[in-house]
Amino acid sequence: MAESKSTRELTMSRAMVSAIAHEMREDSEVFYMGEDVADYGGIFDSTQGLREEFGYDRVMDVPISETAYLGAAVGAAQVGMRPIAELMFVDFFGVAMDQIYNQMAKNTYMSGGNVSVPMVLTAAVGGTYNDAAQHSQTLYGTFAHVPGLKVVVPSTAYDAKGLMHNAIRDDDPVLYMFHKRLMGIGWMPAPEGPKTPVPETEYTIPFGSADVKRAGDDVTIVTLGLHVHRALEAAETLADEGMSAEVIDLRSLVPLDTDTIVESVEKTGSLVVVDEDYRSFGVTGEIVATVADESLGALESVERVAVPDVPIPYSRPLEDEVIPSTKDIVSAVQRTQ
């Protein structure tokens, strides 16, 4: 196949895969394992073409044994390999929570920094296609909550590639959460936005560097993942009404780019946090609290837009009710003004 050009646009899945393939070519210690990642190429296209290039040894289909293979990734990482392990749906974390929460996240600290866990855990997240309570969660807050995991959430192809390069090279465990709706899969059409030009060359995007996806003066919308695109759409609508919204894409939750958020709120005075995770004890509360800690006086008004504290329901009108829509974001912004 011919080399791609800089004018080329990639889907988020292809950008992710291009970074993984690059790292696998450069470093024989990098390998990928998960369910249906070899012949299938990942249910959400996360590994398309990798088995063809690298073979079954480095792109491993594993038994449906999340505890074993996520734990095995931790173990292989601790002896110096650089595994990438995939949870087909982030919702399946429960099956292997000990390996994630008590091993992957804590071994570095418990060893006084003498052991490192240079692995990436990839996981498909998110709803909007009626897959109900056990297959639609994002769980951003659950993973950002435990100390010891770096948590990355790309929203565009460009970000997906740079964040993946950084994730694989990082000597710490990184959870890389990709939203199914953004991957550019034929059977789950993506919104406008995630498909972007992507440089052919390798590059790393540092964690903890939020990206101002749209600059504005009246209100700061902080969000991540799919909702970056819903927030941008909302900002368009708001612009028609004469309101200028700044949209900040966090890109990583751990580390959190507090400076970019605070700087924006000090400019706009209004903060709207939009999250596809549950409302309580999660991302929205954390962002608001962080801004309050840093710059309480700058906060004139605050709104949180998140999934109310209910499991994600199946039926279309019910799911639409709980997952924040563009309209919900517009209304929240209007309430701040």
Add this chain to the structure above:
Amino acid sequence: MSEHTDRVAVTVSEWPGDVESEEGVVVNWFVGEGSDVEESESLCEIQIEKVSLDVYAPASGVLSEIVREEDAEFERGDTLAWITPTEAEPEQ
């Protein structure tokens, strides 16, 4: 068909054997109109029933026209786009 005999049609050269449908949908374009493309470079991704596949450039040149945009449906044999080759083939 076309008066642009110097242009090369981009079509689905190999229709997958295990689908019944004679229709497909363009899912993703990876290059825009006016872009330089190289022969055998992936131009777009299409879907026929549940099967996704890439459509490759039949020649090097400029992607001069996209006929079927993203989400557009097409039938087997339809032209999805036109490439104007770098060195246009000499006319008869």
Add this chain to the structure above:
Amino acid sequence: MPLVSEQTMEEMFENMVTARHYEERLQEEYLEGKQPAFDISAGPIPGELHLAAGHEAAAAGVVQHLRDDDVVTATHRPHHVAIAKGVDLERMTAEIFGRETGLGKGKGGHMHLFDPDVNFACSGIIAEGCPPAVGAGLAAKKRNTDSVAVSFLGEGAIDQGAFLESLNFAAVFDLPVVFVIEDNDWAISMPKERVTDVENGSKRADGFEMPGVRVDCDDAIEIAEVAGEAIGRARDRNGPTLMEVQVHRRMGHFMGDPETYRPEADQEAAADRDSIERLEADLRDAGVTDDRIEEIRTAAHDRVEEAIEWAKEQPQPEADAAHEDVFVNPMNGVTDSEPDFEAIGGDD
């Protein structure tokens, strides 16, 4: 067939043709609005759909030994088991269409069907139905009733911790539980020989001092005989059994599955081995007339059509309903009888 009566054969046949027709009709309904390109979130049935065509004999053969008070847990591919267990077909269908009158008021969907009237439940997470079935067995033992629990799982689930831990738990406490592995050879795209070294799932029983049996073909009568023994053992307080049944996946893992990984010959073989045709032949051998067979078939088809028609007429849920049913009791619990008692501190 001394162990399986003609009446039982007819009942199993009825279950199986109902389940097959149900899956075929759901497939049609599901694909409506998903043409020409497959869009998982479009059409009258959104989300994932895992159909069980080719699995019917396992459910019919096992479940026909069960009573309403026996507990069944099924998997992400649950419809055939639900039908055999006597789950309300209309309300189950309404649930799959996401309607207000569905079993879960449209909140659960096709992988999460609950019908407490017949003690049926299922889960979308692999092997996660096993521990609750063990719990039902534990309850039966503690309450000294003779009810049993049956947990269905796929052959892909035999590598999962929840399954292995459940086997041990059921064995050590002699619980009335039967584990039924539906072996359709494929865990989505992964053939079983690539993910386990045991020749078949019933061998897993060996490590837990539990009987392990396998039925090598999806012959409903043989399944019924083997299951009868296992369920009888459980009911008689003689402990759990692990049972495996060879079935066939006649459709994709889920309806969006292009199955490009699957050899065509394997797909054709699955289509050729039809447990329904086999049982139909057995019925004829037993002297059941063509008219009677046709009568069963027609009744089953009518029942499915009526359920689908009814479901499609049901209202969509009101959006506000999304906020209800997280708990059954008030958020602050059930008590209003806190005494006027100060354990520590306080000014009043």
